[in-house]
Amino acid sequence: MPITCVQCSDFRCATMEILVEHVTVRHGEKLEVANHQFETTREFLTWQVNIEKETTSWFVKYRKREGKQHTIDWFRCNRTGTYKPRGTAKRAIKQQGTSKINGYCTAHMKVTTSKCDGKVTVEGCLGHFGHPLKLGHLRIPDQIRQTIAGKLAKGVTIESVLDQIRNSTQDGISREHLIDRKDIINVKHQFNVDLMEKDSKDTRSIHYWVNELEKGEFNPVVVYKPPRDRRIFFAK
Numbered sequence: 704m705p706i707t708c709v710q711c712s713d714f715r716c717a718t719m720e721i722l723v724e725h726v727t728v729r730h731g732e733k734l735e736v737a738n739h740q741f742e743t744t745r746e747f748l749t750w751q752v753n754i755e756k757e758t759t760s761w762f763v764k765y766r767k768r769e770g771k772q773h774t775i776d777w778f779r780c781n782r783t784g785t786y787k788p789r790g791t792a793k794r795a796i797k798q799q800g801t802s803k804i805n806g807y808c809t810a811h812m813k814v815t816t817s818k819c820d821g822k823v824t825v826e827g828c829l830g831h832f833g834h835p836l837k838l839g840h841l842r843i844p845d846q847i848r849q850t851i852a853g854k855l856a857k858g859v860t861i862e863s864v865l866d867q868i869r870n871s872t873q874d875g876i877s878r879e880h881l882i883d884r885k886d887i888i889n890v891k892h893q894f895n896v897d898l899m900e901k902d903s904k905d906t907r908s909i910h911y912w913v914n915e916l917e918k919g920e921f922n923p924v925v926v927y928k929p930p931r932d933r934r935i936f937f938a939k
Contacts, residue, residue, distance in 0.1 A: 706721070719811045741823040747825065776813075778827075782802055784805075786805070812825055851890045852893070855890070
């Protein structure tokens with residue numbers, strides 16, 4: 704599929720590098736180029752989270768390649784692409800509109816991880832072109848989802864979680880402050896947390912929740928033992 708420019712209907716190219724050059728020359732945009740190296744994957748992930756927070760953006764992984772010496776992951780702006788409704792039924796688009804811009808944003812990253820020393824090299828473009836940067840088009844960060852799931856698992860009500868989120872705006876507004884009741888219910892279902900039943904099902908829910916946390920890059924659980932062993936788990 705050819706790469707297209709959102710402002711030039713007749714422009715087609717084969718690589719993101721050509722698109723960045725086109726936007727720089729044709730549209731006069733000064734785009735920040737990424738060329739970084741990190742000692743560990745954790746350092747890279749911390750940098751990525753900070754970049755996304757500073758620029759109100761979100762990079763999604765769309766391709767991966769495993770080599771003998773390196774692993775390469777390709778990321779691009781979540782606004783890149785064309786809106787495609789899911790299923791056969793007609794579904795109303797969200798109030799803020801679809802996140803897709805029917806073209807390609809210039810923001811992208813090629814992330815190479817060495818299997819020898821674990822160092823991570825990042826190449827690409829951090830500048831966004833062709834769309835405004837809006838909080839409403841970002842997903843809820845995994846760390847926030849995990850934090851909410853942890854509170855729900857401890858018995859905190861949905862209303863209390865919402866109140867805590869709304870009372871945490873003193874440091875500025877971010878994606879989490881747009882969370883509504885439906886978002887929290889989705890997190891509840893995602894982590895299989897059930898607050899209404901106080902029986903053995905809670906134990907199964909906590910097991911499922913811990914397993915889900917282990918799949919993420921930022922796992923807050925340090926030690927976990929099943930309650931039947933009369934031992935507890937400790938979270939950071």
